[in-house]
Amino acid sequence: MKKVRVRFAPSPTGALHIGGVRTALYNYLFAKQHGGDFLLRIEDTDSGRFVPGAEEYIVEALKWLGINVDEGIGADSQGPHAPYRQSERKAIYRQYVDQLLEAGLAYIAFDTPQELDAKRAEIPNFQYDAKTRGLMTNSLTLASDVVASKIENGEQYVVRIKIEPNEDVKVQDLIRGEVVINSSVLDDKVLFKSSDGLPTYHMANVVDDYLMQISHVIRGEEWLPSAPLHVLLYRYLGWTDSMPQFAHLPLLLKPDGNGKLSKRDGDRLGFPVFPLDWTDPKTGERSSGYREAGYFPEAVVNFLSLLGWNSGTEQEQFSMQELIDLFSLDRVSKSGAKFDYEKGKWFNHKYLQQKSNEELAHLFQQELVAKGFEMELTKIVKIVSLIKERSNFVKDFWEQSSFFFQAPTTYDEKTVQKRWKSETPAQMNELAELLAGIDDFSAHNTETIVKEWIAAKEYNMGGVMNAFRLSIVGESKGPHMFDITEVIGKDETIARIKRAVEVVKIKL
Numbered sequence: 001m002k003k004v005r006v007r008f009a010p011s012p013t014g015a016l017h018i019g020g021v022r023t024a025l026y027n028y029l030f031a032k033q034h035g036g037d038f039l040l041r042i043e044d045t046d047s048g049r050f051v052p053g054a055e056e057y058i059v060e061a062l063k064w065l066g067i068n069v070d071e072g073i074g075a076d077s078q079g080p081h082a083p084y085r086q087s088e089r090k091a092i093y094r095q096y097v098d099q100l101l102e103a104g105l106a107y108i109a110f111d112t113p114q115e116l117d118a119k120r121a122e123i124p125n126f127q128y129d130a131k132t133r134g135l136m137t138n139s140l141t142l143a144s145d146v147v148a149s150k151i152e153n154g155e156q157y158v159v160r161i162k163i164e165p166n167e168d169v170k171v172q173d174l175i176r177g178e179v180v181i182n183s184s185v186l187d188d189k190v191l192f193k194s195s196d197g198l199p200t201y202h203m204a205n206v207v208d209d210y211l212m213q214i215s216h217v218i219r220g221e222e223w224l225p226s227a228p229l230h231v232l233l234y235r236y237l238g239w240t241d242s243m244p245q246f247a248h249l250p251l252l253l254k255p256d257g258n259g260k261l262s263k264r265d266g267d268r269l270g271f272p273v274f275p276l277d278w279t280d281p282k283t284g285e286r287s288s289g290y291r292e293a294g295y296f297p298e299a300v301v302n303f304l305s306l307l308g309w310n311s312g313t314e315q316e317q318f319s320m321q322e323l324i325d326l327f328s329l330d331r332v333s334k335s336g337a338k339f340d341y342e343k344g345k346w347f348n349h350k351y352l353q354q355k356s357n358e359e360l361a362h363l364f365q366q367e368l369v370a371k372g373f374e375m376e377l378t379k380i381v382k383i384v385s386l387i388k389e390r391s392n393f394v395k396d397f398w399e400q401s402s403f404f405f406q407a408p409t410t411y412d413e414k415t416v417q418k419r420w421k422s423e424t425p426a427q428m429n430e431l432a433e434l435l436a437g438i439d440d441f442s443a444h445n446t447e448t449i450v451k452e453w454i455a456a457k458e459y460n461m462g463g464v465m466n467a468f469r470l471s472i473v474g475e476s477k478g479p480h481m482f483d484i485t486e487v488i489g490k491d492e493t494i495a496r497i498k499r500a501v502e503v504v505k506i507k508l
């Protein structure tokens with residue numbers, strides 16, 4: 001078998017959509033499973049759609065996710081087929097365009113946009129093809145000396161492929177099986193434009209896949225309609241024998257399943273559809289990304305891997321290496337994959353639980369420092385161990401634990417109404433005194449002493465404990481009470497109780 005070489009070939013037209021990330025991931029998994037190469041090629045022949053920063057964004061996103069590029073843009077070293085940016089390969093394409101022209105498999109067309117519009121207005125469902133090309137201004141209808149003089153006079157032209165009608169063009173797709181399209185529905189696509197001397201996507205894509213010895217083209221379903229044209233191009237160029245195998249991946253659908261997940265859906269529905277934050281340099285429009293939303297890259301990879309592929313088992317959590325071992329195009333579905341954002345959060349929760357408290361504490365510490373709080377790492381480790389179960393993201397930690405770092409300034413009204421009774425202040429003063437006499441403030445010891453005291457006094461356990469919590473936390477949430485007091489320490493615990501006694505007033 002030919003060495004597996006696959007490529008991810010985005011156009012730098014903006015932030016990389018999460019569907020594009022999945023395409024890159026599946027290419028990467030496939031390559032690594034077969035000991036092959038994963039290339040990154042930038043398809044920037046459409047200068048009108050070029051967006052500054054998009055290429056850097058793509059490279060950074062793949063890096064963040066651990067999708068390592070072996071060859072091309074973003075790879076460690078220059079590859080054997082450099083350059084990998086199509087705009088820099090201009091000189092390479094022209095000879096193949098000429099080859100098609102010489103063989104009569106393509107032709108030169110001079111029709112201006114206005115003339116094309118006029119034809120569209122005149123002929124219903126106009127397309128430039130075998131039926132209409134005889135009515136147009138091109139090298140098939142003009143004498144060769146006229147063509148030559150037009151070119152000499154600097155008239156702009158395009159080169160179009162000449163598609164013969166009435167042929168069933170077969171595309172062998174590794175996911176969909178054989179897809180047959182009759183060539184009569186295809187139009188004579190533009191392959192090259194004299195205005196910038198660059199090929200269009202179709203031409204550049206096929207030439208580069210051939211020259212870069214790509215073995216498999218794994219890309220989104222939106223490219224399936226272009227595949228017959230690509231098959232014909234391989235044949236016209238005499239490259240059928242080295243044509244890559246095709247695999248068109250199913251669409252990512254909106255969470256409700258109605259239509260393709262679009263760039264706009266994310267922030268509209270409250271979740272990111274981009275790997276990283278992005279600000280459009282032209283419009284200033286901001287879109288949120290998974291990284292900044294607090295996702296771990298492993299969780300995003302795992303989540304994306306299952307949008308269109310399944311392992312055939314109950315297992316849901318997969319490391320990158322497991323995915324490499326298990327991935328198979330056979331198990332990629334033909335139908336669209338519904339984007340289930342809640343599942344994405346669930347994955348992050350899972351990965352968060354599996355991280356060590358130390359690692360999470362380091363991450364949390366950075367946030368704390370930014371907020372102006374300092375605490376020794378061992379205490380942060382302890383806090384993390386108490387709250388991680390309730391968190392999906394490191395950024396949830398603060399919400400779950402702010403009371404470890406700062407005393408409450410307000411006391412939740414509802415809890416006060418329910419928990420702060422007329423006898424509470426006296427009980428809390430007593431509790432403060434009891435705590436003052438404890439030397440070993442560890443959770444277990446404090447708990448034993450406090451509970452014995454409550455029992456001996458025949459106080460209501462719930463009543464005292466809830467008021468205690470209100471004093472320390474400011475509301476009725478949080479982990480085990482005595483774990484909190486162990487971390488904040490005796491002085492702080494007593495100070496908070498005293499302050500609550502002073503400040504909390506019951507509304508009668």
Ligand code: GLU
Pocket residue numbers: 008009010011043201205217218219220223
């Ligand atoms: N440049 C195309 C894109 O933006 C590549 C499609 C393909 O992989 O052939 O997605």
